Amino acid sequence: MSRLLDELDTVSRRRLLTLAGAGAAGLFAPPLLGRGALAQPVFADYPFQLGVAAGDPQPDGFVIWTRLAPEPLALGHGMPSQPVRVEWEVASDQNFATVVRKGEAVARPELGHSVHVELAGLQPARPYWYRFMAGKERSLSGRAATTPLAGADVQRVRFGVAGCQHYEQGLFTAYRKLAEEELDFIFCYGDYIYEGRGSRLNNSARGPSANPRQYLDGEVYSLDDYRRRYAQTKMDPDLQAAHAAAAWFTIWDDHEIDNNWVSDLDQDGTPPAIFKLRQQSAMQAFYENTPLRPSALPSGPSLQLYRRAAFGRLLELNFLDTRQHRSDQACGDRWNTVCPDIERARTEVLGARQERWLLDGLSASQARWKALAQQIMVMDLDRNPGPEYTANLDSWAGYRAPRTRLLSHIRDRRISDVVVLTGDEHQNFAGELHLDGRNPGPRPIATEFVATSISSAGDGQDQRPDMVRIQAANPQLKFNNSQRGYLLCDVDRERWRSEFKVLDRVSVPDGALSTRIKLAVAAGDPRIVPA
Numbered sequence: 001m002s003r004l005l006d007e008l009d010t011v012s013r014r015r016l017l018t019l020a021g022a023g024a025a026g027l028f029a030p031p032l033l034g035r036g037a038l039a040q041p042v043f044a045d046y047p048f049q050l051g052v053a054a055g056d057p058q059p060d061g062f063v064i065w066t067r068l069a070p071e072p073l074a075l076g077h078g079m080p081s082q083p084v085r086v087e088w089e090v091a092s093d094q095n096f097a098t099v100v101r102k103g104e105a106v107a108r109p110e111l112g113h114s115v116h117v118e119l120a121g122l123q124p125a126r127p128y129w130y131r132f133m134a135g136k137e138r139s140l141s142g143r144a145a146t147t148p149l150a151g152a153d154v155q156r157v158r159f160g161v162a163g164c165q166h167y168e169q170g171l172f173t174a175y176r177k178l179a180e181e182e183l184d185f186i187f188c189y190g191d192y193i194y195e196g197r198g199s200r201l202n203n204s205a206r207g208p209s210a211n212p213r214q215y216l217d218g219e220v221y222s223l224d225d226y227r228r229r230y231a232q233t234k235m236d237p238d239l240q241a242a243h244a245a246a247a248w249f250t251i252w253d254d255h256e257i258d259n260n261w262v263s264d265l266d267q268d269g270t271p272p273a274i275f276k277l278r279q280q281s282a283m284q285a286f287y288e289n290t291p292l293r294p295s296a297l298p299s300g301p302s303l304q305l306y307r308r309a310a311f312g313r314l315l316e317l318n319f320l321d322t323r324q325h326r327s328d329q330a331c332g333d334r335w336n337t338v339c340p341d342i343e344r345a346r347t348e349v350l351g352a353r354q355e356r357w358l359l360d361g362l363s364a365s366q367a368r369w370k371a372l373a374q375q376i377m378v379m380d381l382d383r384n385p386g387p388e389y390t391a392n393l394d395s396w397a398g399y400r401a402p403r404t405r406l407l408s409h410i411r412d413r414r415i416s417d418v419v420v421l422t423g424d425e426h427q428n429f430a431g432e433l434h435l436d437g438r439n440p441g442p443r444p445i446a447t448e449f450v451a452t453s454i455s456s457a458g459d460g461q462d463q464r465p466d467m468v469r470i471q472a473a474n475p476q477l478k479f480n481n482s483q484r485g486y487l488l489c490d491v492d493r494e495r496w497r498s499e500f501k502v503l504d505r506v507s508v509p510d511g512a513l514s515t516r517i518k519l520a521v522a523a524g525d526p527r528i529v530p531a
Contacts, residue, residue, distance in 0.1 A: 038085040038106065041135040044078065045070040050231060051240035052132060054144035054247040055291025056309070057185060061119035062144050062247050064088060064130045065291035068113040072231035073216065075224055079113045086115050087133040090122070094129050094141070107134070112227055112288040124149045140240075144247035145184055147311055151366075154312030158182070161373075161451040161487040162242075163189040163253070163423040167233050168211040169202055170455030170506030174485050175242035177501065177513045181488065183246045184311070187319075189423030190253030190375050191456065192290075193229045195220050195282075202458060209458070212507050221278055226285035234289060243291075250290050251305055251319050253375040253424055257282040260333055260394050262326040264301070267333065276301040306354050308361060315491055316367035318358055320374035322396075325351025329393045338388045342398050349376075349402045359409045362418070368493055368523060372420045378403065379429065379448050380437025385473035389438055395424075397437070407435050411445045417523055418446035419496055421489075425450050426457040427467070428487070428500045430479040430519050430528055440476050444526045449498045449519075451487035459505045460484055462516075478528045481516050496521045497531045 041047070047068040055063045068086070071078025083106045090101040101121065107113040115132070122128060125148040132139040148154050160178050178186065198215030201208045220229050233239065254260050257279055264272035264279070279301035287298055296304055305321040327347040331339035350358060362370055372378075377395040380403070384390040391397040396406075410418050420433065428451065432444030452460075460483040463471075467480050483502035490497040497520045503511035518531035 038083050041080075041084055043070045043135060043137055047078075047134055047137050048132065048139035050234040050289070051243055052130070052139050052142040053243040053291040054130065054142055055250060056293050056307070057144060057147050057247040058309070059124035059147050059149050061122045061146060063291045063293050064090070064115075064117045064119060064132075064142070064144070066115050066132045066139055067288065068107050068115075068134060069231060072235060073228055077112065077227065077231065079107075079109065081109050083108050084113060084134060088115075088117055088130065089133075090119060090128050090130045092126075092128060094143070096129065096131070096141070100128070112285070114288040116292065116294050118293055122146050125152070125154075140244065142244040147184075147309065149312065150310060152312035154314035155492060157184050157311045157315050157489075157491045159184050159489055160186045160246075161189065161421055161423070161449075161489065162186060162454055163451070164191040164426055164453030164456040165233070165239070166191070166194045166453070166456035167236070168194070168199060168214055169458050170484060171212055171509060171511070172236045172238040172454055173506055173509065173511045174238075174454045174501075174503055174513075175236075176238040177503075178486050179238070179241040179245040181245075186242065186246050186248045187317075187373050187421060188248055188250045189373065189421070189451065190251055191255045191423070191453075192250070192252070192286075193226075193233050194255045194456075195226075195229070195258055196255075209507075221281070223281040223284055226282050227288065230285055230289040248291060249309065249317070249319055249373065250292065251321065251373070251375065252286060252323065254323060256286050257323075260329065262323055262328060265328055306350075306357065310367060313367055314493060315369045315371060316361075316365050317371045317373050318361060320350060320358065320372060321354065322349050322375045325349075325354055327399070330398055331393060333393050335393075336384045336390055337393070338390055339393060339398070342391055342393065343400050345401050347399045347401050349396060349399050355402065355405070359406070362410065362415050363413055365415075368417055369491055369496060370415065370418045372418065374420070374422060376424050377422050377429070377448070377450055378406075378420050378433055378446075379431045379450075379476065380434065381431075381470060381474045381477060382438065383470060385469055404435060407433060407445050411435070416526075417496075417521075418526070419521065420446060420448040421487075422448060422450040423453075426453040426460075426482075427464070428452045428479065428481040428483070428485075428502070428516065429477065430498065430500075430517075431474075431477045432526060432528060434476055437474060437476050444476070447496075447521045447526045447528060449487060449489070452481065452483065452485055452500075452502070454486065455484060455506050457482075457484075459507050479517055479519060483516065484511075485513070485516075494523055495531075496523075499531070 330341035485502040520531035
């Protein structure tokens with residue numbers, strides 16, 4: 001704590017000196033602003049240190065994002081307590097020779113001086129480049145592509161799946177590699193930050209080992225805490241490269257707020273009214289640092305996150321929120337516990353409203369492939385093979401009733417070509433979905449691909465020793481791997497191909513990337529086969 005206070009005192013002194021010299025240095029001009037006027041800043045340091053990003057593409061546009069932060073880790077992030085004008089440009093070429101849209105936005109102190117510009121009027125199914133200006137400063141540029149028109153005959157979609165990026169436990173090399181892929185978009189399944197206390201050491205299979213880097217703070221609770229945690233994470237150049245390379249669809253999992261939270265409950269038994277205060281701060285910081293549309297602006301401890309996107313008649317994606325509307329985990333969310341309470345009838349994963357939205361959408365979809373892009377594993381795995389079944393209680397397998405409703409709906413209405421995309425596990429998985437994984441039927445209902453972490457859990461290994469037994473006892477599990485990396489999906493009308501990209505190490509720079517395996521699903525047949 002003394003180290004943090006000393007650091008903050010140093011930052012505060014530097015900030016006070018900057019403000020004290022504002023009259024001579026011209027920190028803001030004009031120094032006296034009339035009603036409705038916006039500050040014209042002269043920044044003490046580069047204001048775009050958190051990068052740029054685009055998100056939620058549609059046929060006519062997408063969101064472009066940045067956040068002004070000349071001192072990202074300082075309280076107040078080096079910005080005045082007033083709105084600041086930010087200009088933006090969108091071009092049809094990388095060199096900005098042909099600017100097709102430009103305008104101004106307001107970076108407001110209430111939102112951490114973040115900017116979410118919702119673009120419209122662009123052409124479908126093509127790339128654009130964007131950048132921001134504030135005062136005399138200009139951001140680096142980013143690239144994003146619009147989606148095809150509804151009903152368009154799309155031949156191919158290629159995208160990446162990534163998340164679980166614990167800043168302390170590994171470098172973000174995988175994001176640099178992902179940025180080098182030519183992708184239509186990136187789906188981030190969550191755990192963009194981790195909320196826990198910073199630590200110099202991490203528990204590994206070989207015993208305590210030094211983390212490659214360290215969070216500056218203890219566990220985060222306040223809005224300023226969360227802003228600082230995002231800032232430290234987003235200053236990583238590899239993460240910034242991935243944001244600048246393609247538009248993202250972003251959802252959260254648990255660590256954006258607190259480990260294994262659901263609804264208004266945390267893992268520590270905090271009174272819900274108090275935990276909602278923490279949720280409110282965390283949700284605001286999530287919005288401030290994510291290229292979400294303004295319609296996702298949180299209202300208290302609530303944020304509208306589930307949504308849908310389509311790529312013509314080829315692919316429809318349902319982005320789900322499996323945290324905010326979920327019932328409490330059974331049996332105290334204990335790991336490796338035999339838990340009859342998973343059979344409880346009155347439980348929810350999505351909540352009634354979101355579940356109905358999803359099931360109705362799946363029934364009505366005219367797309368060849370229907371994807372459920374979400375956080376926690378749907379696959380039913382016995383996690384500790386023995387005489388009694390043991391589930392991961394923080395996955396769909398710990399909620400038998402809503403899991404059965406989902407898979408029964410897909411089966412009974414003969415909804416074909418459903419693929420689930422998942423994260424959370426810090427491992428790669430590929431498997432087939434049955435109503436009861438303990439007694440798989442002759443034909444699976446759908447397919448699931450689980451993407452490993454970018455850095456969480458450190459270097460990893462090809463297969464953990466405990467997973468050898470688990471894979472042998474669960475025939476629906478077709479592949480498992482415990483290295484870091486990301487998932488590439490290449491989809492056309494005949495096949496869905498998933499390529500698991502892994503790194504040999506994330507504890508040191510320049511880890512070597514390789515393809516661990518390529519798997520595929522044929523249209524009309526949910527069984528996993530070699531690609």
